[in-house]
Amino acid sequence: MAVTTPSASPLTALDVVRDAPVIPVIVLYDVRHAVPLARALVAGGIRMLEITLRTPQALECMRAIAAEVPEAVVGAGTLRSAQDAEAVLRAGARFAVSPGFTPALARACRSAGLPLLPGVATSSEILAAQDEGLSALKFFPAMQAGGVALLKAWQGPFADVLFCPTGGVQPGNARELLALPNVACVGGSWLAPAPALEQGDWNAITALARQASGLRPDDLK
Template structure:
């Protein structure tokens, strides 16, 4: 588990923003991934919310090996096994169950379980998990919740997802227990439907540029 924690730290630190992708059409897989990659987002979470999820992971692993591709919305041990077989490099879940947490311990892949409470963190913590997805972040308390959780769980870090957008991304990333954030605002479904890949690329690049500006805390000091 310690090795998996290190893998997640490396993956999330490199990614900074984890795009949460739901594929509605098979033909969108490669151009969408290319647009995100051109904008600087090269670690992708492909959700299993649609019938194209597993196929998209296989396609990207085969045809875009330079990208880091994980499976999201993994709900049980069977979906975990399917994601492993498809070639996923990491696993993300929206919540956690005892069964899924145990399956994640034995999986060769690093698993980022979703939590929204201290009790759920403790379930994972007992099994060696130290990295979690806070979901849905804004509904679950947002930045104040992260600050509060930092007290009893000083070695735990999070990927807040759900309600994260350009207006609050820096507030999240300024928290010492946040390693990256997840979101989908750079992939408006209408843009994808119209094949406006240039806009996806531009918004992805803009999102990353927000993280290169002075932090909220630095601005206050100035």
């Protein structure tokens, strides 16, 4: 169930993963790209935006989008510490994504009011995340760790968990992943390709977002 407006409160992890078929994994090196990119993605039907903490400009990009694109829901990716959680919250992030899971990070995000999608790749990590009350998880690195086969194996023991597979996900395999009952959405970097960013080809990014918005499980049924 999608949230009704970007400013709806409180936002939950389920709201995040159920909003659209794809959460774009965005790496920004130029703050000038942040706002037009966000507008282009929103125009194509994608508004949950994961801005990764992989560049020195990431926090400034989050602040710009939060201030100038109210239709977007700013998320922060690559969180690794409680300090990261505090920093992205101040920058306007409304949800968080991490490459792995620790109880300390889960508690820091909960204290900050940031819904967290922690990365998991094993059954033990899923159990640890559930111990912290988390039931919407990022499966990372998805294709390298087992892909569709592992997700199918998890359906039995973890029927109450929803996953966002990320890592090696492309349009060619996204549909098969989205057809699984325990996959709510996928994460992918193809919605913000570096050449389009460098050229300012926002129409191309909107077209990619529209295509991603149409990656529904029903397409395979």
